Amino acid sequence: MTPGEVKMYVCGPTVYGLLHIGNFRGPIFFNVVRNWLEKSGYKVRFAYNYTDVDDKIINRANEEGTTSEAIATKYIEEFKKDFAALGLKPHTYNPTVTETMEPIVKMVDELIKRDRAYVANDGEVLYSVRSFDGYGKLSRKNIDDLQAGARVEVDKKKRDPMDFALWKPAKPGEPKWSSPWCDGRPGWHIECSAMAKNIFGDTIDIHGGGSDLIFPHHENEIAQSEGSSGQQFARYWMHNNMLTLGGGKMSKSQGNIMTARDFLEKYDAEILKFMMLSVHYRSLSDFSDSGLATAIAGLGRIYSSLALAEKLIQAGAGVVAAAKGAKAFEEVLATADADVAKAMNDDFNTPELFAVIYAMIKAFNSSVRAGQKVTPEVLATAQRFTAWMHTQGEMLALFRESPAAYLLKLDDRLLAEKGLERAAIDAKLAERAAVRAAKDFKRSDEIREELAALGIAVSDTPQGAVWEVAK
Numbered sequence: 280m281t282p283g284e285v286k287m288y289v290c291g292p293t294v295y296g297l298l299h300i301g302n303f304r305g306p307i308f309f310n311v312v313r314n315w316l317e318k319s320g321y322k323v324r325f326a327y328n329y330t331d332v333d334d335k336i337i338n339r340a341n342e343e344g345t346t347s348e349a350i351a352t353k354y355i356e357e358f359k360k361d362f363a364a365l366g367l368k369p370h371t372y373n374p375t376v377t378e379t380m381e382p383i384v385k386m387v388d389e390l391i392k393r394d395r396a397y398v399a400n401d402g403e404v405l406y407s408v409r410s411f412d413g414y415g416k417l418s419r420k421n422i423d424d425l426q427a428g429a430r431v432e433v434d435k436k437k438r439d440p441m442d443f444a445l446w447k448p449a450k451p452g453e454p455k456w457s458s459p460w461c462d463g464r465p466g467w468h469i470e471c472s473a474m475a476k477n478i479f480g481d482t483i484d485i486h487g488g489g490s491d492l493i494f495p496h497h498e499n500e501i502a503q504s505e506g507s508s509g510q511q512f513a514r515y516w517m518h519n520n521m522l523t524l525g526g527g528k529m530s531k532s533q534g535n536i537m538t539a540r541d542f543l544e545k546y547d548a549e550i551l552k553f554m555m556l557s558v559h560y561r562s563l564s565d566f567s568d569s570g571l572a573t574a575i576a577g578l579g580r581i582y583s584s585l586a587l588a589e590k591l592i593q594a595g596a597g598v599v600a601a602a603k604g605a606k607a608f609e610e611v612l613a614t615a616d617a618d619v620a621k622a623m624n625d626d627f628n629t630p631e632l633f634a635v636i637y638a639m640i641k642a643f644n645s646s647v648r649a650g651q652k653v654t655p656e657v658l659a660t661a662q663r664f665t666a667w668m669h670t671q672g673e674m675l676a677l678f679r680e681s682p683a684a685y686l687l688k689l690d691d692r693l694l695a696e697k698g699l700e701r702a703a704i705d706a707k708l709a710e711r712a713a714v715r716a717a718k719d720f721k722r723s724d725e726i727r728e729e730l731a732a733l734g735i736a737v738s739d740t741p742q743g744a745v746w747e748v749a750k
């Protein structure tokens with residue numbers, strides 16, 4: 280709407296419990312969208328809301344014998360902890376429903392004035408979907424088809440079965456706010472329309488959310504926002520696809536969910552972000568043991584190269600870097616930024632971006648060797664590789680750990696999976712060094728084979744033998 284600026288609104292969580300890993304696909308992806316737009320020169324204002332009034336919150340409060348306000352406050356804090364642990368950039372705005380009551384009431388009032396909403400006898404306000412010509416344009420559905428497929432609801436209040444609540448009367452004991460129609464609370468859909476308008480005005484540039492929100496939530500947001508303002512609501516809609524667990528939809532009732540908290544305790548944030556961004560945001564992403572192993576191996580490759588670069592830079596203290604690195608490396612580097620831009624400008628194609636990253640890693644690995652003499656050109660290669668990788672890492676919120684420490688952590692995880700311990704392997708290697716010193720090469724080879732059978736690869740370098748977990 281405004282040159283050089285992006286107004287972006289993404290639907291946030293209903294705060295009544297810890298979020299599962301699938302809920303973080305949106306925050307992880309839209310963080311990249313924001314970062315890429317900023318890198319492309321836009322000033323981005325990013326709103327991500329908390330739904331802090333809802334049936335689920337009220338039910339939870341009743342179960343725990345507390346207020347819905349206490350539940351919402353608690354789980355906003357818990358969300359913030361997970362969000363911080365994931366290392367994502369804070370949003371510009373985190374509006375809540377309870378602080379947006381006045382704009383919500385105003386928008387409902389406007390919809391009634393424009394004959395797009397009506398008040399039932401008990402004070403419930405309903406949106407009349409037939410009053411809005413564009414209803415169904417986002418989800419490409421039409422009202423008659425929707426009705427044919429809908430359960431026939433016995434709800435005398437509704438003029439049309441597809442009509443939905445904008446404001447509903449409070450039941451005894453429920454939290455309530457006063458309005459011209461009844462003491463009650465807003466319906467879920469109107470909240471986002473009002474929060475977006477309150478921050479940005481009638482039109483936003485990008486509206487995002489999970490693909491499960493397209494219908495009815497986002498369809499209803501359009502009906503409310505455009506129905507009350509007469510202006511286009513969002514110029515672009517972006518929906519991230521869902522995350523499945525072992526091929527099945529994650530659901531609490533099926534018992535197959537994993538909270539982000541559990542994941543971060545068991546694994547780490549880099550693995551989750553890497554896994555999610557390796558798949559295009561519009562594709563279904565499946566969380567499985569093999570997917571996890573692939574992500575760990577991929578991160579292992581990337582961090583191994585970063586660790587090698589770090590070692591070379593340390594060993595090159597005192598050397599003055601050349602203006603350019605090795606020829607083969609520079610050839611790939613020369614087009615890398617353009618390749619990244621091509622991938623990202625093609626609907627945020629992050630898998631393609633990772634292909635560029637792997638090409639850079641390949642070029643770097645083929646240009647240097649561990650333990651080699653650090654020449655000005657080798658130093659330049661290592662420095663320029665590290666800088667380029669960090670630029671990508673900033674955008675993706677990845678590659679932020681100390682490479683050596685991170686590799687150690689990855690190895691420990693792989694060792695634990697194999698039931699092995701670092702100290703025992705180090706002891707074996709010390710034994711091997713001793714027999715080698717005594718020129719017992721037969722025993723030395725035996726030890727290497729024993730370790731290989733356990734999945735530990737030993738290699739001899741000028742600095743002595745080193746081992747790594749076979750990935």
Ligand SMILES: [Zn+2]
Pocket residue numbers: 289290291471496
């Ligand atoms: Zn929403």
